[in-house]
Amino acid sequence: MSSWSHGAQPVGFESANRQAFFVDEKSMAGLKVELPTIQNWSCHSCSGCCRQHAIEVTDEERQRILDQRWEDDEAVGPDQPTIVAGGPIWNRSQRLAHRADGACVFLADDGLCRIHAKFGEEAKPLACRVYPYAFHPTGNGVTVSLRFSCPSVVGNRGKEIAKQTTELRKIARAVVPKNLTDWPAPEISPGQRPDWPDFRRFVEALDTTLAGSDASITVRLLRALFWINLVSEARFDAVKGSRLTEFLGLINEAAAGEFTDETIETKEPTGLAKTQFRLLAGQYARRDTAVDLESGWRGHWQRLRYGVRFARGRGLTPRVQECFSEVPFESLEQPFGGLPDGADELLTRYFRVKIQGLAFCGPAYYSVPLVEGFRSLVLIYPSVFWLARWLAASEERKTLALNDVERAIAIADHHHGYSPAFGLRGFRSRVRLLARMDEIGRLCAWYAR
Ligand code: SF4
Numbered sequence: 205m206s207s208w209s210h211g212a213q214p215v216g217f218e219s220a221n222r223q224a225f226f227v228d229e230k231s232m233a234g235l236k237v238e239l240p241t242i243q244n245w246s247c248h249s250c251s252g253c254c255r256q257h258a259i260e261v262t263d264e265e266r267q268r269i270l271d272q273r274w275e276d277d278e279a280v281g282p283d284q285p286t287i288v289a290g291g292p293i294w295n296r297s298q299r300l301a302h303r304a305d306g307a308c309v310f311l312a313d314d315g316l317c318r319i320h321a322k323f324g325e326e327a328k329p330l331a332c333r334v335y336p337y338a339f340h341p342t343g344n345g346v347t348v349s350l351r352f353s354c355p356s357v358v359g360n361r362g363k364e365i366a367k368q369t370t371e372l373r374k375i376a377r378a379v380v381p382k383n384l385t386d387w388p389a390p391e392i393s394p395g396q397r398p399d400w401p402d403f404r405r406f407v408e409a410l411d412t413t414l415a416g417s418d419a420s421i422t423v424r425l426l427r428a429l430f431w432i433n434l435v436s437e438a439r440f441d442a443v444k445g446s447r448l449t450e451f452l453g454l455i456n457e458a459a460a461g462e463f464t465d466e467t468i469e470t471k472e473p474t475g476l477a478k479t480q481f482r483l484l485a486g487q488y489a490r491r492d493t494a495v496d497l498e499s500g501w502r503g504h505w506q507r508l509r510y511g512v513r514f515a516r517g518r519g520l521t522p523r524v525q526e527c528f529s530e531v532p533f534e535s536l537e538q539p540f541g542g543l544p545d546g547a548d549e550l551l552t553r554y555f556r557v558k559i560q561g562l563a564f565c566g567p568a569y570y571s572v573p574l575v576e577g578f579r580s581l582v583l584i585y586p587s588v589f590w591l592a593r594w595l596a597a598s599e600e601r602k603t604l605a606l607n608d609v610e611r612a613i614a615i616a617d618h619h620h621g622y623s624p625a626f627g628l629r630g631f632r633s634r635v636r637l638l639a640r641m642d643e644i645g646r647l648c649a650w651y652a653r
Pocket of ligand 1: 253254255259300308309310311312316317318319320328329332
């Protein structure tokens with residue numbers, strides 16, 4: 205239920221914001237495990253993950269589950285299959301079976317896992333043990349990110365992640381491959397691949413911009429986009445080490461002067477940008493990796509029909525999930541009262557956990573370079589507000605509540621880095637087109653109002 209991720213921050217990495225990371229240098233015989241210090245999490249047994257996700261299993265896990273002899277257990281029984289074929293017909297895999305009510309066949313009425321209860325935590329499929337964590341490589345260790353599809357992650361509920369090293373060390377042992385240190389740093393832009401220390405300088409600069417407390421999250425994202433656009437046009441063959449740190453500091457400062465809450469302008473995006481954006485946000489609204497997604501040609505045809513309606517953007521929105529009612533597309537373009545209380549903190553934490561955990565580019569995100577991956581990540585911002593507006597409009601409200609934003613983040617992050625559709629050419633060229641048209645920032649300001 206999650207990507208593994210390997211990576212760690214080199215000791216001695218210059219960091220204006222070093223305290224944002226907790227580096228457990230003693231774990232796993234030299235492997236550094238880097239944890240976000242701004243996030244808490246504990247499982248609250250809501251069982252959402254055991255209902256929403258299709259859990260693929262390896263041959264070994266399949267055999268282990270068959271050896272557990274669930275046909276002899278009266279809670280499951282001989283008539284209930286435990287493993288079924290999953291995925292599209294052209295790329296079959298095997299996954300845990302789900303009952304008619306949508307729950308995993310092993311989910312008990314008390315919200316707990318039967319495999320865990322009967323055979324212990326390590327007997328579960330690895331995906332179940334890892335969720336909601338994701339581990340990504342950083343050269344000589346791993347950094348940990350979290351999936352906001354889990355409501356406890358969204359709500360920042362539970363124990364500080366930085367104090368969960370024992371558990372995370374155990375999971376890291378199971379997911380981190382032996383050739384961890386062979387992984388190269390992701391590219392910054394096509395053809396520009398720095399070494400790990402310089403790659404981490406870019407990441408650290410992004411985190412510093414997002415961490416600023418002098419402006420709203422909308423403005424901080426616009427600042428980061430501004431200097432990422434400069435980076436996309438520059439070459440760094442001769443700018444390395446401390447010179448790179450200096451350069452990034454300068455463009456960060458320039459961005460802070462360029463964008464403030466007092467001077468921010470809200471301009472309506474162009475019609476073409478809105479069409480491209482609706483197609484993108486419509487993909488976030490769907491449930492591509494959920495077990496209830498219809499597969500085969502029928503499902504494919506239905507997704508095409510949704511796409512046509514999102515592209516037209518007239519009439520009523522299609523009902524892509526139960527939580528969304530059919531509402532006029534036009535109603536989602538009206539102001540919704542700005543960010544509700546608490547949304548700034550939530551969205552800041554979201555972006556910083558994704559950036560610190562490197563969950564936006566490279567192996568964690570369809571192997572795209574940092575610049576493209578960051579632009580994709582920023583597009584989650586207007587997408588979350590568009591989905592939150594749709595949730596509010598579904599209940600005939602015209603202002604957003606924090607709960608709308610929380611639910612919208614959980615829906616959108618369900619896909620980010622996990623839905624195969626987001627790595628395809630269509631989605632990636634949409635992000636590039638919006639960047640070329642200089643519309644990403646405009647979309648952020650427009651839908652956050
Ligand atoms: S095996 Fe257990 S933890 Fe995994 S989805 Fe099923 S009930 Fe949830």
